[in-house]
Structure formats: C-alpha cells, structure tokens
Amino acid sequence: MNKRLLQVLRSGPEDEVLWPPPIWMMRQAGRYLPEYKATRAEAGSFLDLCYSPKLATEVTLQPIRRFGFDAAILFSDILVVPDALGRKVTFEPGVGPRLDPIKVSEISELTIAGALDHLKPVFQAVNDIRAALPPEVTLLGFCGAPWTVATYMVAGRGTPDQAPTRVFAHQHRTAFLNLIGILTEISIDYLCAQIEAGADAVQVFDSWSGILGESDFNDFCLDPMKRIVAGVKQRHPDTPIIGFPKGASLHYERYVRETGIDCVGLDWTYPMKLARERLGGHAVLQGNLDPTRLVAGGDALREGVATILSEAKGSRFIFNLGHGITPETPIDHVAEMIAQVRAG
Amino acid sequence: MNKRLLQVLRSGPEDEVLWPPPIWMMRQAGRYLPEYKATRAEAGSFLDLCYSPKLATEVTLQPIRRFGFDAAILFSDILVVPDALGRKVTFEPGVGPRLDPIKVSEISELTIAGALDHLKPVFQAVNDIRAALPPEVTLLGFCGAPWTVATYMVAGRGTPDQAPTRVFAHQHRTAFLNLIGILTEISIDYLCAQIEAGADAVQVFDSWSGILGESDFNDFCLDPMKRIVAGVKQRHPDTPIIGFPKGASLHYERYVRETGIDCVGLDWTYPMKLARERLGGHAVLQGNLDPTRLVAGGDALREGVATILSEAKGSRFIFNLGHGITPETPIDHVAEMIAQVRAG
Numbered sequence: 001m002n003k004r005l006l007q008v009l010r011s012g013p014e015d016e017v018l019w020p021p022p023i024w025m026m027r028q029a030g031r032y033l034p035e036y037k038a039t040r041a042e043a044g045s046f047l048d049l050c051y052s053p054k055l056a057t058e059v060t061l062q063p064i065r066r067f068g069f070d071a072a073i074l075f076s077d078i079l080v081v082p083d084a085l086g087r088k089v090t091f092e093p094g095v096g097p098r099l100d101p102i103k104v105s106e107i108s109e110l111t112i113a114g115a116l117d118h119l120k121p122v123f124q125a126v127n128d129i130r131a132a133l134p135p136e137v138t139l140l141g142f143c144g145a146p147w148t149v150a151t152y153m154v155a156g157r158g159t160p161d162q163a164p165t166r167v168f169a170h171q172h173r174t175a176f177l178n179l180i181g182i183l184t185e186i187s188i189d190y191l192c193a194q195i196e197a198g199a200d201a202v203q204v205f206d207s208w209s210g211i212l213g214e215s216d217f218n219d220f221c222l223d224p225m226k227r228i229v230a231g232v233k234q235r236h237p238d239t240p241i242i243g244f245p246k247g248a249s250l251h252y253e254r255y256v257r258e259t260g261i262d263c264v265g266l267d268w269t270y271p272m273k274l275a276r277e278r279l280g281g282h283a284v285l286q287g288n289l290d291p292t293r294l295v296a297g298g299d300a301l302r303e304g305v306a307t308i309l310s311e312a313k314g315s316r317f318i319f320n321l322g323h324g325i326t327p328e329t330p331i332d333h334v335a336e337m338i339a340q341v342r343a344g
Numbered sequence: 345m346n347k348r349l350l351q352v353l354r355s356g357p358e359d360e361v362l363w364p365p366p367i368w369m370m371r372q373a374g375r376y377l378p379e380y381k382a383t384r385a386e387a388g389s390f391l392d393l394c395y396s397p398k399l400a401t402e403v404t405l406q407p408i409r410r411f412g413f414d415a416a417i418l419f420s421d422i423l424v425v426p427d428a429l430g431r432k433v434t435f436e437p438g439v440g441p442r443l444d445p446i447k448v449s450e451i452s453e454l455t456i457a458g459a460l461d462h463l464k465p466v467f468q469a470v471n472d473i474r475a476a477l478p479p480e481v482t483l484l485g486f487c488g489a490p491w492t493v494a495t496y497m498v499a500g501r502g503t504p505d506q507a508p509t510r511v512f513a514h515q516h517r518t519a520f521l522n523l524i525g526i527l528t529e530i531s532i533d534y535l536c537a538q539i540e541a542g543a544d545a546v547q548v549f550d551s552w553s554g555i556l557g558e559s560d561f562n563d564f565c566l567d568p569m570k571r572i573v574a575g576v577k578q579r580h581p582d583t584p585i586i587g588f589p590k591g592a593s594l595h596y597e598r599y600v601r602e603t604g605i606d607c608v609g610l611d612w613t614y615p616m617k618l619a620r621e622r623l624g625g626h627a628v629l630q631g632n633l634d635p636t637r638l639v640a641g642g643d644a645l646r647e648g649v650a651t652i653l654s655e656a657k658g659s660r661f662i663f664n665l666g667h668g669i670t671p672e673t674p675i676d677h678v679a680e681m682i683a684q685v686r687a688g
Contacts, residue, residue, distance in 0.1 A: 160504050163670065166636035170644035210554075210591075213634050213666075214615040215651070247554075249593035250618065271558040274594065290557045292510035300514035307559070322557075326507065 005070040005138040006200045009240035009263055011316050013281050020344035021309075021317045022070035024140075025334070026265075027324030028063040029075045032331060035062045046091035047083065050076050056125040057132060064137055066331075067338055070318075071138040074126055074194065078144025078205060081186060082153050084115040101156035101164075104175045112186045116193060123197040130198030138201065140242075141194030145206030145228075146183035147220040153179070162208050169216065177219065184224040188231035195236045203242035203265065204228060210247020210267075217251050225259045233260070242286060246323065256283045268322030272311035280315045288322040289337070295326060297333040305340045349414040349482040350544045353584035353607055355660050357625050364688035365653075365661045366414035368484075369678070370609075371668030372407040373419045376675060379406045390435035391427065394420050400469040401476060408481055410675075411682055414662075415482040418470055418538065422488025422549060425530060426497050428459040445500035445508075448519045456530045460537060467541040474542030482545065484586075485538030489550035489572075490527035491564040497523070506552050513560065521563065528568040532575035539580045547586035547609065548572060554591020554611075561595050569603045577604070586630060590667065600627045612666025616655035624659045632666040633681070639670060641677040649684045 005022035030036055039059050043049035050056060060075040079097055083089040088100045130139055143149075154176075155164040169176040191202045209221045229241055244265030245255050256264050256279050266275050266287030275285050293304035308319070319341045325334070349366035374380055383403050387393035394400060404419040423441055427433040432444045474483055487493075498520075499508040513520040535546045553565045573585055588609030589599050600608050600623050610619050610631030619629050637648035652663070663685045669678070 158504075160502075163636055163639075166634065167639045170634075170637050170640035171642070173644070210613065213612045213648075216634075217613075247591075250613075250615065268557045269554065269561075269594075271594065290510065290514075290560075292507050293514055295507075295511045296514035298515070300517070304557075 003070075003136055003138045003200065005318060006240070008284055008316055008318055009138075009201050009242070010238075011284065013316070015316070017314060017316060019313065020342050021312065021319045022138075023319040023338060023341050024069040024071035024073065025063070025321050025325050026073075027326075028067075028069060028073065029059045030325060031327035032325055032329045032334070033062055033066070035066070046077070046093075047080070047089065050080055051121040053121055053124040053128050056122075057128040060125070060129050061132060064133065067334060069137070069338075071140050072129060072133055073140040073142060073203070074122070074129065074199065076122055076125070076142070078142075078149055079152060080119060080122060081115075081143060081149055081183065081190060084118040085110050085112065085182075085186070086115075087153060096158055097152060099152055099156045102153045102179070104172045107175045107179045107182075110179070110182050112182060112189065115186055116189055119190065119193070123193050126194050126197035126199055139199050141191060141197075141199030141202040143187050143190050143202070143204060145204050145209065145221065145245075146180045146187060146224045147212070148206050148208045149183050150176070150179050150220075151208050162211050166211070166216075169220065180220055180224055184227050184231075187224075187228050191228070191232050191241075192235050195232070195239050199239075201240040201242065201262075202232070203244060206243070206245045206248070208247075209245040209251075210249060214251070217248065221245060221248070222251070222255060222258060225255065225261075229260045240284075244286075253278045263318065265320070266322060270322075272308055276311070276315050284316040284318060285312060286318040286320050288320070291321045291323050291326055291329070294321065294333050294337060295329050297330060297336070301333055301337060302340065305337055309341065309344065347414075347480055347482045347544065349662060350584070352628055352660055352662055353482075353545050353586070354582075355628065357660070359660070361658060361660060363657065364686050365656065365663045366482075367663040367682060367685050368413040368415035368417065369407070369665050369669050370417075371670075372411075372413060372417065373403045374669060375671035376669055376673045376678070377406055377410070379410070390421070391424070391433065394424055395465040397465050397468040397472050400466075401472040404469070404473050405476060408477065411678060413481070413682075415484050416473060416477055417484040417486060417547070418466070418473065418543065420466055420469075420486070422486075422493055423496060424463060424466060425459075425487060425493055425527065425534060428462040429454050429456070429526075429530070430459075431497060440502055441496060443496055443500045446497045446523070448516045451519045451523045451526075454523070454526050456526060456533065459530055460533055463534065463537070467537050470538050470541035470543055483543050485535060485541075485543030485546040487531050487534050487546070487548060489548050489553065489565065489589075490524045490531060490568045491556070492550050492552045493527050494520070494523050494564075495552050506555050510555070510560075513564065524564055524568055528571050528575075531568075531572050535572070535576050535585075536579050539576070539583050543583075545584040545586065545606075546576070547588060550587070550589045550592070552591075553589040553595070554593060558595070561592065565589060565592070566595070566599060566602060569599065569605070573604045584628075588630075597622045607662065609664070610666060614666075616652055620655070620659050628660040628662060629656060630662040630664050632664070635665045635667050635670055635673070638665065638677050638681060639673050641674060641680070645677055645681060646684065649681055653685065653688065 263284035268290035587605035607628035612634035
C-alpha cells in the first residue's frame with residue numbers, strides 16, 4: 001500500500017513532485033479535539049496517558065479518523081526522556097511541565113542504562129498504533145532535541161527565553177556538554193527503538209534552537225543533531241529523519257546541509273520562497289502555516305494556505321503548521337484548511 | 345566637546361573607524377543597580393518614576409556616574425505611549441505590565457490629540473538629563489515600535505509568543521492596521537519632541553519583530569519603521585536613528601536597507617560576521633553580547649566579548665548587549681566587560 005507522505009520523505013531532488021502535498025499537523029492529537037479531552041479525562045496524570053499503550057494509541061488515531069491526515073504521530077511528550085533518566089517530571093494542568101532542576105553534580109550520575117526499559121510502554125504504543133492504522137497512513141515517531149530537553153531539565157519548567165539554562169550552560173560548560181551528550185546518546189536509542197516498533201520516519205523537535213548565539217547553536221543544537229542523524233542512519237539507513245530547528249532562521253541552511261536530515265520543518269517565520277531557494281535542494285520542506293491564522297480562520301487562513309501552496313508548488317513538500325496547533329483552534333478551521341490543501 | 349558615540353552614529357562607510365568602540369547597555373539604568381532600587385523605592389508606582397523628571401533624571405544618570413558609559417538613555421518605558429493615548433496601564437511588581445486589552449471598537453476612538461501634553465514630564469526629563477550630563481556623553485531618546493507596543497495593547501500583557509495579538513491582527517486586519525498607523529504617527533511626534541528636548545539620537549525598540557511571518561513583518565514592522573524614519577528625518581535630518589528589530593534574523597538586511605536607519609541593534613543570535621558582511625555597509629552596527637554571558641561571568645563573558653571585538657574590529661561599531669541587562673546580573677561583571685571593551 002502506498003504511503004504518500006513517506007513517499008515524499010524518501011524522494012530526491014530529481015524525483016517527480018507529489019501534488020497536492022500530503023498533510024499532517026504538529027499536535028494534531030490534542031486539546032482542540034473533544035474526543036481527546038474525553039480520553040484525557042480517563043487517564044490519571046498526563047504521563048499516565050503517555051505510558052498507556054491503549055490510551056496513547058486511541059488519541060493518536062483520533063485525528064486520523066476525524067480528518068484523514070496523511071501521517072499519524074505517536075502521542076507522547078518530549079519529557080518522557082528525562083522521566084526515563086530518573087528525573088522527577090510532572091504536568092500540572094493549566095501550568096505546564098515541572099521538573100526538579102538538575103544540579104551540576106547530578107549530571108555525571110545520569111545513566112541511560114534501564115531508561116529504554118522505562119520507555120517500553122511507548123514502544124508498545126508505536127506497535128499498537130501501527131497495527132491499527134490504515135496502511136496508507138505514515139507513522140511518525142519523535143523525540144525532543146537534546147538542547148530543548150535540557151532547557152526543561154535545567155530550568156525545571158518552560159521559560160520565555162530559556163535564560164536560566166543559557167546562564168547554566170555558560171557557567172558550567174563541561175557539565176552542560178555532558179548533559180547534551182547523554183541526551184544525544186539516549187535520543188539515538190530512543191528513536192531507533194521507535195523505528196523498530198513500527199515508526200516509518202522520525203522527527204526531532206528543537207523548539208528552542210532559535211534562542212542561541214551562533215557558537216552555542218553549533219555546540220548545543222547542530223553537532224548533537226549531526227550525531228543523532230548519523231547514529232540513527234547507521235542502524236536504519238532507509239528511515240527518513242525530519243529535523244525541526246524552530247526559530248533557527250539564519251542557521252537553517254547549515255543545519256540542513258550539515259546534519260543530513262531528509263526533511264526540514266519550517267516554522268512560520270521562515271519565508272517559503274527562501275526555503276525553496278536555500279533548502280529545497282537538500283531536503284524535503286515541511287510547514288509552515290502560522291498557527292494563529294488557523295485560529296483566526298476566514299481570509300487570514302485562506303490567504304495563508306494559498307500563499308504557502310503557491311510558493312511551495314513544484315518542490316518536495318509536506319503541508320503542516322509552523323508550530324503545534326493550539327487548544328483554542330476551532331475544529332471547523334482545520335477541516336477548511338485540509339480541504340484547501342487537498343484541492344491543491 | 346566630542347561625543348564619541350554620536351560621532352560613530354554619524355559616520356559613513358568611508359569614515360575612519362573609532363576603536364575601542366563606544367559602549368552602553370540596554371536597560372543600563374535598572375534593578376541590577378542598588379542605587380536604582382533605592383530611587384525606585386522613593387517613587388510611588390513605576391509610572392510615577394517615569395513621569396517624575398527629577399527621579400527619571402537621577403536613575404538615567406546613575407549608570408553614567410558608576411560606569412562612565414558613552415551614552416545615557418532616557419529612563420522611561422515603551423508603555424507610556426498607550427498610557428498617553430488614554431489606555432489604562434499599570435505595572436505590578438514581580439508581575440509586569442497590565443493593560444486593559446483594547447477592543448476593535450475602541451481603536452477608531454483613539455486620538456493622539458493631547459497625548460503629547462501627557463508626555464511633557466518625559467520631555468522635561470530629557471531636558472534635565474541633558475543639562476546634568478557630562479558633555480562627552482551622548483543622550484539617547486527612544487520609543488517602542490508600533491508592533492511591539494500594539495502587542496501589549498491588544499493582549500493586555502506580555503505573552504511568550506504574542507499569539508493573542510497575532511490572532512487579533514489576523515481576525516481584525518483593518519482595525520489592527522489602523523492601530524499600527526496611530527502608533528506610527530504618535531511615535532514620530534514623540535521621538536521628535538525628545539530630540540527637541542535634547543536627545544542626540546533615538547532608538548526604536550521592536551522587541552517582538554521576530555515572531556511574525558514575512559508578510560506580517562512587512563506590514564506591522566517594516567512599513568511603519570520606514571514611515572517613522574522618514575517622518576523624524578523630515579524634521580530632524582541630522583539626528584541618527586537606531587533600529588532594533590530583535591529576532592528579525594532573516595529580515596534584518598531588508599529592514600536596514602529599506603528603512604534608512606543609521607544604526608542597527610543586533611540581538612545576540614545574529615552572527616557579527618554576517619552583520620558586517622550584509623549590514624555593515626548600510627548602517628553602524630550595535631550589540632550583541634548574549635546577556636546571559638554577562639550574568640555568567642568568567643570565561644563565558646571574556647570569550648563572548650573577545651569574539652565580538654575581534655569580529656567587529658574594522659567596522660563602525662557600538663558595543664552593547666543583544667538585549668536588556670537582567671536584574672540578577674552581578675555589577676562586577678559589568679565593570680569587567682567595560683574594562684575589556686575599553687582595552688580594545
């Protein structure tokens with residue numbers, strides 16, 4: 001059975017372009033869906049939901065049933081990795097994630113032995129989703145990039161500009177690079193295990209890569225991603241890897257060329273024309289609708305989608321948002337967006 | 345008396361480069377200084393401090409006395425403009441600014457008549473600072489850019505990604521462009537009045553310009569800044585204008601070329617080498633130390649400063665941070681940074 005989205009991910013610069021483009025949405029399983037909220041209410045904590053193969057499978061499939069997206073993405077959270085490393089992670093409703101901020105002395109004590117065992121329910125979910133998914137739908141696994149995961153481990157929470165972690169990284173550079181190294185290593189194992197459980201492709205989310213100066217970007221984002229791509233490709237050379245260095249703007253080009261990713265996620269600030277010119281020869285493009293246009297609907301949505309389609313047409317392209325869909329997004333707007341994309 | 349910083353601002357691409365470069369810091373009058381905290385405690389509310397010529401003059405001068413910076417920047421806040429437009433603005437300690445979020449119907453009722461009268465204490469402060477300032481110190485006036493000021497007027501507060509205002513702008517485009525137009529017009533008058541009161545140059549802070557897609561950036565940031573520069577230059581052709589489109593990364597080049605600013609503020613994510621290559625022929629460069637290196641101190645600070653100095657050397661350059669100094673910054677680190685910059 002032909003998986004259109006996987007076909008695009010595997011295509012090269014000389015291959016014929018698939019049009020209309022395949023489509024999925026970051027956070028497509030989430031609080032904008034009433035059926036998600038119902039399942040969420042059944043689970044205890046948010047992490048209980050992530051670690052229940054049955055419930056994680058259910059919420060992963062919900063947006064596929066409702067909208068027929070071309071890809072399903074494993075329902076999970078980037079912070080299951082610190083949780084698996086033995087750090088305390090909780091999700092407080094309406095407040096967001098809270099972790100015990102890691103101390104310098106605790107970094108050298110981190111060990112990835114046993115962490116993958118802790119994540120077995122996730123791999124079971126991947127397996128179950130694969131079994132339940134229509135055969136034409138591509139299944140994506142994912143993880144957070146080391147820098148982005150580290151920002152939560154150090155600060156203990158999300159912050160507007162990750163200043164606590166930037167200060168920590170500057171004050172304790174050796175220890176911080178060790179932390180990045182550990183997260184890089186476990187990310188490789190974690191992504192490979194998802195692939196072995198049935199993921200067709202994987203995406204690495206570096207949601208905070210745009211907040212760094214150039215040398216820090218090189219050390220904390222670019223080099224680790226090179227190692228992740230090399231490590232995963234060594235074991236699974238045919239599995240496409242999507243990199244999403246959100247906000248990395250001026251660094252996107254080097255990120256795409258130097259990491260060897262197959263597809264690059266574009267946030268909404270990256271102009272599609274520039275992406276075709278500078279990135280399109282090296283990777284499949286994915287993105288990049290401003291999620292607030294999807295919330296707004298009407299002309300803002302139609303014009304946003306139309307601009308992307310017209311500028312991306314002729315390139316290897318997967319339609320997506322430029323960041324995750326937000327809870328207040330009207331479901332009708334999602335349906336309208338999909339119809340417009342599928343009309344090409 | 346020669347004002348070194350003003351001399352750099354007025355220099356052209358063919359002029360001899362001043363080295364070591366002049367230096368000042370964004371938010372150099374602020375909570376990292378004990379003398380600021382003492383004066384702040386004397387004032388009632390934060391806005392009382394902004395509207396007291398005596399106290400605003402005192403806190404503006406404090407960092408000049410302590411560190412001998414090459415520029416003083418008027419102590420004020422970008423939100424005095426919505427306050428002058430009759431919007432309710434308060435600053436809650438530890439919480440940040442709070443405004444009554446503006447409704448669509450209220451935008452057409454905004455009038456700039458009388459607003460400048462409300463801001464007279466600010467112009468008196470500029471006048472008093474000018475009189476008290478050593479003659480070799482450049483005096484900078486400033487305002488917030490229309491987009492950045494509008495984000496607070498619409499959302500009623502700072503938010504991590506200004507999504508409320510982005511949704512509003514997409515849903516009510518005509519009204520929002522009217523708001524941007526009103527803020528553009530008052531910004532011109534406000535900057536000109538500061539110049540007439542004694543400011544040697546002015547800076548326009550667009551702290552949130554990096555969060556927009558390209559067409560929104562054009563409409564909400566670039567076009568208004570073109571009009572502000574043209575409007576101010578019409579009345580004060582010899583007064584340099586500094587633009588600071590924080591986070592605008594891929595748009596910096598067009599912003600510099602198309603607005604006609606004399607100097608561009610670089611946030612810490614913009615590589616200095618690229619700035620010289622793409623921007624240095626069109627504007628004086630200003631920036632761009634990561635403020636978290638100043639908090640961290642030690643090698644991170646020394647290496648950060650050294651990299652900037654070595655990469656900027658030979659260009660028309662003003663040393664600064666890439667964003668405002670934060671309250672937790674040790675004062676000793678500031679002194680070390682200044683000494684290193686002045687050693688060239």
